[in-house]
Amino acid sequence: MSKLIRLQPALRWETGLAVVVILIVAIGSVASPDFLTGNNLFSLGLSNGEIAIMTLPMTLIIISGEIDLSVASILGMSSALLGFLWARGWPMPAIFVTLAVVGVLAGAINGLLVTRLRLPSLAVTIGTLALYRGVALILLGPNTVSDFPNAYTNLGVNAVPFTGNDMTYSTLIFIVLAIVFGVVLHATPFGRSIYAMGASAEAAQFSGIRVKRIKTILYMVSGFICALAGVLWTFRLNTAVQNNGLGLELSVVAIVLLAGVSIFGGKGSLIGVVLAVLAFAGIQNALLLTNFNQEATGIVTGALLLASVFLPNAGRLLRRLSHS
């Protein structure tokens, strides 16, 4: 039994994820010599940047005991608004400010409906998922805007200088934001209070944590980040169209749950989410290089997701058996 206790840190889900990531890298580089090249890492960052960025605020929201299914719609709304305003001759800086405001507002609407009207976030954000996507549809209709200036679209497809052409801007943003979110979540009273309210909103309330305000702030941060993801998405593809990022919300939630974050709140770590992002991107990429039908990679994502809920339970079950 004492052996089992010593083993416990090794049984953590994050450790398992790290092993998975290492396995993916090993198998990937054996299966294809292209896997570990800078070129491939670059395209990997390119195709997963926006999803990766959106997992960060989602992690905080799920740990706080809520959920935000409207993230991909805010991305789409931001992208559509970018195209809509650009087609009407607005200067880019003014558009960016507008997008930031709209993103924060969209998040604030989610947050206020959830906290002030005490509505279940699952239902609220399914509603705003339709609403925000609807705004994108109204703004652009069937139109496509793609005459963005090169100076901006280059940000979407070029490498950050001095990184040996290996790192996309979205990867850089993800790394910076992951550090910021990690520090806030794990090393500040604000971050710890998110765990507290996720474990028990009532207990957190009574211990003086401003649950409603903090949750609203989290939704506003999520709105802002998703608006940013919308800009990156638009410039990467040089296309603003109403269905940009359609259906991405479930991938974002899947990655966060894959990271071992409990859907009931109160549990999870940001390092787990970073590992889950790597695992998700690595699997997609490895399967792509091995000519597996790329759209069917959902099978692997889904299987990992199931593993993320069943394996920790299996561990608990085994431990219970060894006790008796």
Add this chain to the structure above:
Amino acid sequence: MRAAIVPSRQQQPERLRQSGLAERVFRIRESGILVVLVVFVAVTTGVQHRFLDVSNIQFVLVDTASFALLALGETMVVISRNVDLSVGSVVGLSAYLSASLFASHPGLPIPVVFLAGLGIGLACGIANGIMVAAGRVPSLVVTLATLYIIRGIDILVVGGNEVDANQLPNAFLDIPKDTVGGIPDIAIAVAVIIAAGAYYLRTYRSGRDLYAIGSNPDAARLAGLPVGRRVFTAFAVSGAIAGVAGVLWSAQYGTINSTAGTGYELQVVSAVVVGGVAIFGGSGSVTGAAIGALLLTTISSALYVLGISSFWDQAIWGLLLLVAIALDQTLTERLTSALRKRRTRHE
């Protein structure tokens, strides 16, 4: 608490009146959306008489049929405080496999294909049910995973192929078009199924168990209800229904590729929630969910008839959903406080 201790004979009338009040509010819940539906139809018809044309009504009813059917299965799952996000993928898989049955075995009787669809859906539902009930893990996660897995299987099976209408028998493609006395056959069939479902949930013990489980799973378990078995059944039924809806899907659209039914799950959940089913279980009705589906379809059709771009559909759906849940919350709170007031007055 005290009410349980005092002799129950005096309590009886009071309790009846309480349940009468609850009944009324629940009924208001459904009639609320019914009123919205009627107002919507009236206004639209006032502006554009074409809206109440027989052909348009038929169109709306056919569109509602499979949607309402899916809402029935989803309602059973949601009432038990679970959710089934895999229905869109099940619809897609069943639509393709059943249609390709026709393509590979021309002359196959239509009921056989429906049974095949039902079987495919049932298998998916059983898989969901076993994982949720036996594994005791959150259904949101399980069905999110099976959403991906079943869609992935669909994509692998379909590849780049598609089945199109000329590979399907005419009798099959006519199913959505057949009518009895002007009412589409499938609308009648679905209405009968929904009536049966509503009767079951209202009257049978296993149906009532779902409500008990949804309002408090732990209490239900302590009270000795077979929680796992009931939840498993709800998922199996939801899956089987999605399988049948998939067959209807292929009859309705004729062309089936690997994207059939993508994103359908959130529409179905919307219809259920608009129909007054609480997202965290324990209350709501199948009839409400079906009216929710009818309302959402009617709105799309009305916008079309009014010449408003269908690009407004989504935004209006979203707003309506938000209003519906906010209204539902207000009603529930008023109901609880009314019940509390009655109880204190009695004491």
